[in-house]
Amino acid sequence: MVAADRVAATVLQGVHGRRRAGQGDAFWQFRPFLPGDPATRIDWRQSAKSDRLFIRETEWEAAQTVALWRDGSASMGWRSSPAMPPKRERAELLLLALASLLLRGGERVRLIGGPGRSHAGRAGLEALAQGLLRNDGPDAELPQPDPGLPRHARAVLFGDFLAPLPEIQRAVAALAARPVRGHLLQILDPAEETLPYLGRVRFEGLEAEEPTLVPRVETIRALYAERLRQHRAGVAAIAAAAGWGFLTHRTDQPPGQALLALWQALAPE
Numbered sequence: 608m609v610a611a612d613r614v615a616a617t618v619l620q621g622v623h624g625r626r627r628a629g630q631g632d633a634f635w636q637f638r639p640f641l642p643g644d645p646a647t648r649i650d651w652r653q654s655a656k657s658d659r660l661f662i663r664e665t666e667w668e669a670a671q672t673v674a675l676w677r678d679g680s681a682s683m684g685w686r687s688s689p690a691m692p693p694k695r696e697r698a699e700l701l702l703l704a705l706a707s708l709l710l711r712g713g714e715r716v717r718l719i720g721g722p723g724r725s726h727a728g729r730a731g732l733e734a735l736a737q738g739l740l741r742n743d744g745p746d747a748e749l750p751q752p753d754p755g756l757p758r759h760a761r762a763v764l765f766g767d768f769l770a771p772l773p774e775i776q777r778a779v780a781a782l783a784a785r786p787v788r789g790h791l792l793q794i795l796d797p798a799e800e801t802l803p804y805l806g807r808v809r810f811e812g813l814e815a816e817e818p819t820l821v822p823r824v825e826t827i828r829a830l831y832a833e834r835l836r837q838h839r840a841g842v843a844a845i846a847a848a849a850g851w852g853f854l855t856h857r858t859d860q861p862p863g864q865a866l867l868a869l870w871q872a873l874a875p876e
Contacts, residue, residue: 608736611703617863618708618870637661672757673709673873674787675702675735676719678766680748681813686858687798694794697858698765699739701792704866705763706735709873719762723755748814749778756782762789763869767799772841783849790852790872791842797859802831 637653640660650663677683683695692700706716710732715725721738748770756762762782768775768791782789798804804824811818821827839855846853852872856865 608703608732611700611732612707614700614704614862614866615707615711618704618867636664638664672715672717672725672760673706674717674719674753674756674760674762674789675706676750676762676764676766677702677739678748678764678768682748682769683767683794685796685813687796691796691858694767694796694858697856697862698792698794701794701856701862701865701869702739702763702765703732703736704862705869707732708866708870717756719750719753719756719764725757749774750782752781756785756787758785758787760785760787761873762787763792763873764789765792765794767795768793768842769838772838772845775842776845779845779849779851783851788850790854790869791846792865792869793839793842793853793855794865795855795857797857800832800835800857802828 637650638661640649640654640662644662648662650661653661653663677695677698679695683698684693686693709716710726710728713727715727716731716735717723717725718735718738721735726732726734748766750764779791802824806824807820807822808824809818809820843853854865854868854872856862
């Protein structure tokens with residue numbers, strides 16, 4: 608939680624998350640009176656200070672619910688070197704950092720597949736962290752149907768999304784049908800993108816896959832890069848078809864970059 612708050616502070620420190628006009632009691636800003644505005648909205652005290660009429664706008668206060676999920680399967684525990692964080696660790700850091708920003712902005716957050724309740728305020732971050740700990744066992748590679756998810760909520764899914772494309776499509780379609788709009792953040796170790804190995808290498812799976820022995824890894828590097836590109840394009844197409852966003856992140860990059868991209872993607876329209 609401390610690390611997540613630190614990352615969140617680098618992105619948006621002390622800025623409210625819902626700065627737009629709407630129904631509410633909190634003052635937001637004065638703006639000039641425009642033709643068509645009802646006269647009852649004129650702030651006469653502010654208008655008396657100049658030769659123009661001003662409208663007093665309040666801030667939109669309808670908090671939205673953002674549902675969060677991270678891939679907790681065994682493959683997310685992999686890293687190419689001790690200098691790299693495991694993918695799962697980075698996913699949980701970004702999930703909690705995003706939750707910290709959302710809670711500061713007055714939104715509500717919940718875990719997909721969690722205890723079935725949404726959280727608000729500072730205590731919500733601790734509740735999410737505890738929820739991740741309780742789900743520390745074998746987790747599905749993709750989110751399962753969550754009947755408690757509010758309609759018209761937003762969703763952010765963190766994972767490597769290396770599952771077969773039809774499985775990813777079914778998972779996204781199930782959420783989009785509620786309807787829920789969201790974003791996918793694909794998190795990969797740099798070695799999963801570049802395949803930097805040389806010579807004879809034996810690759811062993813983390814989820815009961817059969818080992819694969821490659822006599823000269825460097826000879827398949829270009830083919831591997833093309834397969835990864837095609838798979839990533841497929842995931843992006845699935846997200847776009849559902850009206851979702853798709854972002855990528857590598858564990859050797861600063862987490863603040865991915866968090867800023869997500870925060871901007873979730874900005875009020």
